[in-house]
Amino acid sequence: MNFKTDTTLPIGVFDSGMGGLTVLNALMQLLPNENFIYLGDTARLPYGTKSKDTVIHYSYNASKHLIDRGIKLLVVACNTASSVALETLERDFYPVPVIGVIQPSAEMTLTQLPEGPIAVIATEGTVKSRAYTQTILKQSPNREVIEWPCSLLVALAEEGWHSGPLVEDIIEHMLTPLWQQLDNPAQKALLLGCTHFPVLKSAIQKVIDQNTIIIDSAFSVADAVLARLTANNLVNQQSTCGKIQYLVTDGIERFQRVGKFFLDSRNQVLSPELVSINIIKSTQT
Template sequence: MNAESVQPIGVFDSGYGGLTVLREIVQKLPQYDYVYLGDNARTPYGTRSFDTVYHYTLECVQHLFDRGCRLVILACNTASAKALRNIQQLDLPKIAPDRRVLGVIRPTAEVIGSYSKTGQVGVLATKGTVTSESYLIEIEKFFPDVKVYQEACPMWVPLVENGEYDHPGADYFVKQHIDHLMSQSSSIDTLLLACTHYPLLIEKIRQMSPANTTILSQGRIVADSLADYLLRHPELETQCSKHGQRTFLTTDSTETFDRQATVFYVEPVHSQHLAL
């Protein structure tokens, strides 16, 4: 199979979390080829400046383009919040006008209001995503009557990446942030896990949340949105190769990545090292 015949869909994340999104995408659209790139050497992105996240993300997107990707998904809320708009509006017209980069915030904003009966939703995210106010802005476009409350959860990603997500030690930090968010309004009935690491904490989040609270993770939402996007853009869809191949790249240790990634992807992962 020559290189020209492989034009995979690129999936980018600052680390491991995007694998929860890729897993859902592959389950829904298994026929396509995918390249996953985790910038583990420079993670976390959530505490970095807008400019730094933008430059790191653009560098990784360019690499995925160089590997033949016609379409790249930023499966990272921080990158979607801090880099996507600049890449779409400033960079693509100059460097790759025939290619597309999509994020995870807009697809979520397009549907989240339909899950809430009270019209009040809570967003659990990294500090970077909360500070960007991207969810406030995007949800208002589609559901102007929905009230959005945000809570930054800076300890949750370290808990997940250190394997504490299902241990009793995580209970305090999960309860602390759920309680703080719910104290803003007793009418919040829908919680969005606006970080792709957080699905690994979903059982604890469910235990700490009021009964009958709807808890949304983004993987299925993004997978459904991508399927719809490909249907609406056949000129791009026909360029995406379909051999069922999966390639995993990391900018850090492949041994560490493979061990950690298997937790997020729920299947064995064998990665290649990428030097940026």
């Protein structure tokens, strides 16, 4: 692959839908001078209920679309894709740097909670991969980690259902069996293992106990991106604010309506471009 180390090239960010906008929001705050191109593969949402091979296939094609447009670094802002497809993307698109969300999220959790049990709520695909458990236990072998599937919350977030009694009732119903399995020490962590979940953080906070730290790790991913850009001499040196381009594979109107909540900017007008992704098989699947 012909990789051009042009510092003005955009950083590519992709997710199965709008959840990755929470990571993009953190990236824009930490790296305001960088250019970004965001791809939400909304036509194939959700990734979290798909098979491993299907997720790798979707992730490969979404990533290739961004790389073909010209990017200097790829952020896989999807926990499901990061948990099963990251190794494939790193190999197939080398030497373009690829950063997932699992490792930075795990490291941030261990920093904020040096000891005590960790609950991870995520999609079915992420939970089945046990990526968080494996990553956390490598650094903290005796830690109690429970990964819990909550794919329904992705649908709530994508529909713009972020608060209110009904949302809180659904969250409480889904998390009650999880709390019953965890030890009950002075403090525990709840890691939001899906980039859609931060928009539900306030609702989640209302139904969990006060001894639980909620880990929203978008800024840890942004820190990892900055570190990689610096190490590879790819930091954009321009003094003006960067440009943002949005791409979706379906549902422009929904993206415009709901996406602003993920970006924490209700006044922002989103103008995504509708794109079609070529279907090509990865060499690694």
